[in-house]
Amino acid sequence: MIVRSESRLKRIVLWFIAIGILAPACYGFTEKLILFILAVRRDQIAGFTIIPIANYLIVTAGMFCLLIWAAKHGMFRNVEQPKYDMLRREAELDRREGRPWSEEP
Amino acid sequence: MTQASAAAVPKEPPATSDLVDVRLVLWHFTAGMVFLAVAILAGFLFSLQFIQRYPVAGIELFSPGRWRMVHTNGVAYGFLANVFLGALYWAVPRLTLRPVYSRRLSWFIFFAWQAVVLATAVGLVLGHAQALEWGETPVYVDPVALLGLMLVAVNFLAPIFQTSGPMYVSLWYFIAAFIWTVLVYAMGNFLPQYFVGGAAAGAIGGLFIHDLVGLFVTPLGWGLMYYFVPIILKKPMWSHGLSLVGFWGLAFFYPLTGIHHFLYSPIPLFLQHGAVITTIAIEFVVTTVIINFFGTLAGRGDTLRTNLPIRWFYTGMVFYFVTCLQCSFQTTLTFQKIIHFTDWVVGHAHLVMLGVFGFWLLGIILYLWPRLVGSNAWYSDVLNSWHYWLTMLGTLIMFLDLLVAGLIQGYLWRDLSPWEDSLRASMPFWLVRTFSGVMITVGQFMFFWNCYKSWRLGAPAGAPRREPSRGSMAPATA
Numbered sequence: 001m002i003v004r005s006e007s008r009l010k011r012i013v014l015w016f017i018a019i020g021i022l023a024p025a026c027y028g029f030t031e032k033l034i035l036f037i038l039a040v041r042r043d044q045i046a047g048f049t050i051i052p053i054a055n056y057l058i059v060t061a062g063m064f065c066l067l068i069w070a071a072k073h074g075m076f077r078n079v080e081q082p083k084y085d086m087l088r089r090e091a092e093l094d095r096r097e098g099r100p101w102s103e104e105p
Numbered sequence: 106m107t108q109a110s111a112a113a114v115p116k117e118p119p120a121t122s123d124l125v126d127v128r129l130v131l132w133h134f135t136a137g138m139v140f141l142a143v144a145i146l147a148g149f150l151f152s153l154q155f156i157q158r159y160p161v162a163g164i165e166l167f168s169p170g171r172w173r174m175v176h177t178n179g180v181a182y183g184f185l186a187n188v189f190l191g192a193l194y195w196a197v198p199r200l201t202l203r204p205v206y207s208r209r210l211s212w213f214i215f216f217a218w219q220a221v222v223l224a225t226a227v228g229l230v231l232g233h234a235q236a237l238e239w240g241e242t243p244v245y246v247d248p249v250a251l252l253g254l255m256l257v258a259v260n261f262l263a264p265i266f267q268t269s270g271p272m273y274v275s276l277w278y279f280i281a282a283f284i285w286t287v288l289v290y291a292m293g294n295f296l297p298q299y300f301v302g303g304a305a306a307g308a309i310g311g312l313f314i315h316d317l318v319g320l321f322v323t324p325l326g327w328g329l330m331y332y333f334v335p336i337i338l339k340k341p342m343w344s345h346g347l348s349l350v351g352f353w354g355l356a357f358f359y360p361l362t363g364i365h366h367f368l369y370s371p372i373p374l375f376l377q378h379g380a381v382i383t384t385i386a387i388e389f390v391v392t393t394v395i396i397n398f399f400g401t402l403a404g405r406g407d408t409l410r411t412n413l414p415i416r417w418f419y420t421g422m423v424f425y426f427v428t429c430l431q432c433s434f435q436t437t438l439t440f441q442k443i444i445h446f447t448d449w450v451v452g453h454a455h456l457v458m459l460g461v462f463g464f465w466l467l468g469i470i471l472y473l474w475p476r477l478v479g480s481n482a483w484y485s486d487v488l489n490s491w492h493y494w495l496t497m498l499g500t501l502i503m504f505l506d507l508l509v510a511g512l513i514q515g516y517l518w519r520d521l522s523p524w525e526d527s528l529r530a531s532m533p534f535w536l537v538r539t540f541s542g543v544m545i546t547v548g549q550f551m552f553f554w555n556c557y558k559s560w561r562l563g564a565p566a567g568a569p570r571r572e573p574s575r576g577s578m579a580p581a582t583a
Contacts, residue, residue, distance in 0.1 A: 013344070013347065014344060014346045017350055017389075017393050021389045025386040029379065029382060032375060032382065033379070035375055036373075036376065051296070051305045053376070056312075058288070060360055063353075063356040063357060066280075067356075075271050075272060076271070076349070077271065079271070080344070081345075082272060082273040082274070083335065083341040083342045083345040085273070086200060086275075086341075089118060089199070089200075089202060093118055093121055097120070
């Protein structure tokens with residue numbers, strides 16, 4: 001019932017978006033952050049702005065750790081498989097509830 | 106299917122009754138709709154102030170400013186939070202094949218959360234608001250609310266962390282939302298109140314306002330869409346990999362966007378520019394998510410006509426794209442010169458909270474309600490259709506109306522015209538706003554009536570179900 005072949009186009013779109021958009025955005029943001037840290041160190045701006053930055057870093061540092069943990073635990077291997085598993089579970093749960101699935105919504 | 110993932114999923118899943126406490130979902134939805142009724146009536150009452158028809162002027166307890174806060178807090182914590190919780194009690198156990206940590210804890214959270222929202226509403230009416238936009242919950246409610254959010258995180262994270270193998274994208278969103286919401290609530294409600302002041306408190310207030318949308322409502326909303334859309338369309342997402350790009354993009358860009366609420370403020374321009382850049386980056390991330398959902402819809406486009414929950418979901422997604430596109434423009438310094446403090450922002454907020462997340466949650470209720478009350482169909486499909494069109498058109502009219510009003514106000518202020526001129530110019534727009542509010546309110550009360558009548562129709566468990574009527578849009582079919 002579920003077609004699992006992933007098209008080449010889909011992979012290209014995925015990598016284009018991952019590299020072509022996220023990478024420049026990350027670069028721009030990192031550059032701004034470095035500028036900010038340099039400005040604070042040179043006393044060009046008041047240190048109070050450290051507080052919102054610290055808030056941001058706490059949240060994103062946590063997410064970065066989660067990203068590393070996920071990569072190390074194989075969360076990104078066979079990256080399309082979870083969407084099929086989810087649908088199969090749902091069909092099975094509905095079937096046990098007496099609601100058989102058809103192909104059409 | 107790979108062998109590893111097959112091993113992660115039991116061959117015979119548990120019965121739904123072992124996983125989901127249906128009554129809890131039902132009561133969260135009911136509480137959400139009760140608070141929505143109060144919140145939209147409060148909003149309607151507040152709108153009358155603008156057209157000089159406020160019926161209870163001069164009474165302190167009915168001070169319009171206080172009822173505005175009842176409107177915003179009622180929507181955020183009463184409606185959105187309750188319906189999100191109800192939907193999560195349905196989705197998380199079915200995604201993980203494990204029940205939440207504790208059913209008793211779930212019911213405790215239910216009653217505690219209603220007490221928090223009620224105490225907030227009463228506190229606001231009595232004038233005990235905290236001086237933080239979207240965080241006006243009185244200071245004596247804040248610790249209880251924070252404790253409640255921590256318990257919610259424990260209750261849902263327990264089954265999620267017991268799963269093995271690559272996780273479905275919804276669970277990533279849910280994990281992030283549970284952790285972020287606690288952090289955001291603590292940051293916004295405690296730091297400016299007790300620890301920092303001045304411009305730093307302003308910056309944190311900006312972060313709080315936007316993070317409440319981006320790190321509480323958005324991940325829960327998208328996580329639920331990634332669950333409900335494929336199961337209703339009966340087909341997998343177009344690209345799971347792309348959905349993960351969207352998730353991690355949100356995770357790294359969203360937390361700094363909030364400072365765009367304070368452009369041209371004493372906050373250093375470095376931070377203001379950072380906020381503008383991350384806001385624009387978010388629009389790219391959102392584009393990936395929209396591409397993915399419309400890619401999923403390909404070949405099933407007819408469901409937009411035949412399946413009402415799907416129509417609610419995709420209308421919300423179009424509005425989400427519009428509102429994020431609007432956001433990436435309006436956060437630039439050029440736009441801010443004109444639109445800051447105008448009704449443009451109010452229109453934007455309504456499109457986000459009602460037109461996007463409200464629509465998604467109404468679609469979820471529409472899909473699940475007949476199953477929750479033991480019926481197979483709605484009392485009236487016509488009422489559901491009226492509900493959709495009145496709410497959708499009402500929201501669209503309100504958004505466009507306030508958009509234009511905001512531009513007129515902004516240009517009049519920029520030209521240093523007398524304040525009274527901008528009031529006179531705004532009056533027709535405020536009339537239209539009230540009219541569109543009436544459309545939305547009527548639509549919701551039609552829906553509430555339909556829910557009540559469908560509940561009355563609902564057969565007890567085991568009894569034969571009512572079949573959908575001929576020509577039904579089959580919003581509840583699964």
